[in-house]
Amino acid sequence: MKKWMIFSFTEKGSEWNKTLLDWRISLGDSCKGYTVSRYAKKYGLAELPADWKDEIGKGWGETIYMFIGATGIAIRAVAPFVKDKFKDSPVLSIDEKGQFILPLLSGHIGGAVELAKEIGKYISAQPVITTATDVENVFAVDVYAKKKGLCLDDREKAREISAMALDGTLDLKTQVKEVDTFPPMELREKDCIYLAPKNIYVGIGCKKGILGEHLRKMLHKVLDRLDLKEVQICEIGSIDLKAEEPGILELKRELGVPFRTFSAGELSRVETVSQGSDFVKKVTGVDNVCERAAKLLCPNGDMLQPKMAMEGCTFAIVQDSKPAGSKTAAKAQKFEGLKEEEKTTFIKILIFSGTTEGRELVEFLADYPVQVYASVATDYGKECMKPQENLTVLTGRMDEPDICDFLKKVHPDLVIDATHPFARVVTENIKAACAETKMDYLRCMRDGGENKHTEKPKSESFIVGSVQEAADFLAQTKGKILITTGSKELACYQSIPDYKERCYARVLSTEQAVKDSHRLGFEGAHLIAMQGPFSVEMNVATLKLTQAEWFVTKESGKNGGYEEKVRAAQDAGVHLVVVGRPEETGESLEQVKEILKDRFGDVER
Incomplete structure (x- = not known):
């Protein structure tokens, strides 16, 4: 789920703002549209706050920014926050007539170039692309790495490789090397760049008030022991008591990765850890924060480093053994609407819907910090779903192998079968797929799961x-x-x-x-x-x-x-x-809601 902020300053610009806002929300993105007070109410947009430029800084590195109006406004607004092309936010600018769209910043790493093309296609605008590799239509190593779920650790070498691509002297087969781990600099070939999978998840525990600089220094020591690089980190996590810990938030910004937190109850679902602390359990409610958090970030990954205490902080490292860019990666993505960042963001709940009960459960979860996937068989089923920020709707019938593939790809925390009581084959396929992949399955029954008539017919x-x-x-x-x-x-x-x-x-x-x-x-x-x-x-x-x-x-x-x-x-x-309704067992709609409250409702919002 992408996060967007769209700014406009004129009436025509506000019309485009509303159009783009509704479109991105319909795609499952989190999006806010702002304009000046005189047009806010008319177009259903938020009024531009006095400190709107400060809001840009708060979300920098995590949010996509789009400006509808003069390019100079966009440049002056984001200039104080521009630091690093590998961590800066994507920034785009559109003229108020919707004729041209310019990716101003983070064109490759942040995806602004591809977003410009996508938006241009949607509103019939001309993308104005100025990056040399795009203009000349030649190989761009940073774009290639991102698409394959890989990362690079030598920026200077990346510039050299791009220059070779532009002058036609690059040999892709011999000079761009995909490896499982980065080799030491002294062992690398001179004119080659090395790309390794971005597949590391870090669980963190720390004392209150610890500095971000110290956390990063200690993290590097752990990574060095494992011959890993900072750029390989996908996500960091901890207990929800640390959701506003300044040091971890600083580390998150420096790394440019998501930070996910879990309640003590969620962390306790991890069955085994290498060691536990009674003191930590007394304070937090769980005996080992870092190891449990790392396992929840990547449930099917390999524990490379169990809990390691490092001067006021603890770390645990999990490696996804089958990331998108590895040589052992699973099949190519086949489910329309699934976004890459959703695979590692939030608690994930998959609801097989197409019924009133399914739609009610999706809406019930609208305010929860979870990513909801709703599977429906037809376009009509998709049309019945109300758009919401945390929802991705998957359209099309899936048999048992398809369901298995999807479950392995997304690793949902819970699968809810809210299909029609007469869709027996579908339910059997879902049950079998969950059993095969060892996913948590819950059947939502109509009318409390009873199979008796709700009203006894008086006529024959x-x-x-x-x-x-x-x-x-x-x-x-x-x-x-x-x-x-x-x-x-x-x-x-x-x-x-x-x-x-x-x-x-x-x-x-x-x-x-x-x-x-x-x-x-x-x-x-x-x-x-x-x-x-x-x-x-x-x-x-x-x-x-x-x-x-x-x-x-x-x-x-x-x-x-x-x-x-x-x-x-x-x-x-x-x-x-x-x-008559087929005999089966399950929970009523209200019972399922209570289960969801118990399992996910205690997450800090």
């Missing part, structure tokens, strides 16, 4: 075990039939004699559902494409319109409109055919 009703059984039963009857069991299993009803005349199908108003229904012979007045929820009155009106004597439904619970269908059958005096 027939309970069957499947849609096929419903169709077989109805084949022995007479009279028109209103079917509300969905488009996926409509083929079952083709076994009913004269089904094209007797049957009326009510399906979702999606293009795919309508196409599938047409293909099976349900068309014209016999196909009703509507989006629920449906009231009792709407159900009764539909029964009367179709002159149905039989009403087929699944026992889908309160959120599936089952009660309204039962009452409509009673009021209309028709026979009700109910496809």
Whole structure:
């Protein structure tokens, strides 16, 4: 999830500000838009505070800054904070007509060049690129390293390599070397640059008031013992009691990496550590902060350095054995919408949704410091999701191998199955994938997980075990039939004699559902494409319109409109055919919310 701040100063600029703000939020980014007071309310933007330039400094190195207006405003605003091309924030400037977009700072390492191209495509603006390697369309070692999850430790050599690329004398095969660890300088070939995986996670414990300079010095001693470099660090972590510790925050800024904290409860979930301290446990609630934090930062990594005490601070080092850039890396990323930084930021929760319960859980987590992934099968399911800052929506059906691949890639802290109670195959695939990858699985059941009717039908009703059984039963009857069991299993009803005349199908108003229904012979007045929820009155009106004597439904619970269908059958005096819910166990929606509160609600916000 990227963090953005967008600034505008005129009315036209504010229009673009609002457009870009809504777009980035829809992509799952955290974004704030600011403008002068006279346009703030009109365009739904925040009023530009008097100290807005100081706010830039507070987020420098972590936030993308976009200015809509004169380039000079952007340059003067960020100038006091520019220090290091490897740690500076990406800065972009757009003219107020939206004709040109300029990546001003951190074009390669920060990704400003690629962002300019992405934004330019979205608003039909011309990116103005001035970096030599981009203009000449030649190899850029810093861009190459970033894309492959690698890092470099010799900036001067990087400049030499870029110069060779520009004059055509660079041999990529022999002069750009990918290694597992950086070799000592004295053993390196003269005209070669070395790239190693960025795959190190550091857990930290320290005394209150310790200086950032001291922390960094001690960290270097630990890294030196392991032949590691500072540039290989992906993230640092500690207990939430240290969330505002000045020394760690200074270290975070100097390293230019995320700093994640965990509650004592979360740290306690790590089963084993090399050593524990009763004193530390008395103060913090957990016996070993650094080692547990490092393991939570990279759950499937290798512990290179267990807890090491170093003059008022402790460190533990974990290495991701399969980072994006290593020779043993997993398959290329295949899930649209997944962002690289999300793999190592926040607690991660994966919700298999497509239901009211799934959407409620996603919204429930909107204010939690977690990254939520919501998996839905269709574009319609994605449209039903309200955009929120910590949400990434994954669209498309996944079988068991696909789910396994995704779980291995993201390592979610919890997988919640909130799929439809009748999506039995999907649930079995999720369960199997979680068992295979040893992920924590939780089933969210509709109506408290009970499999009994929420309201007992008073009219004549027939309970069957499947849609096929419903169709077989109805084949022995007479009279028109209103079917509300969905488009996926409509083929079952083709076994009913004269089904094209007797049957009326009510399906979702999606293009795919309508196409599938047409293909099976349900068309014209016999196909009703509507989006629920449906009231009792709407159900009764539909029964009367179709002159149905039989009403087929699944026992889908309160959120599936089952009660309204039962009452409509009673009021209309028709026979009700109910496809019973499959037997399974799980937790109710409210119980799942309580579990989420207990597990993640004590994280400092």
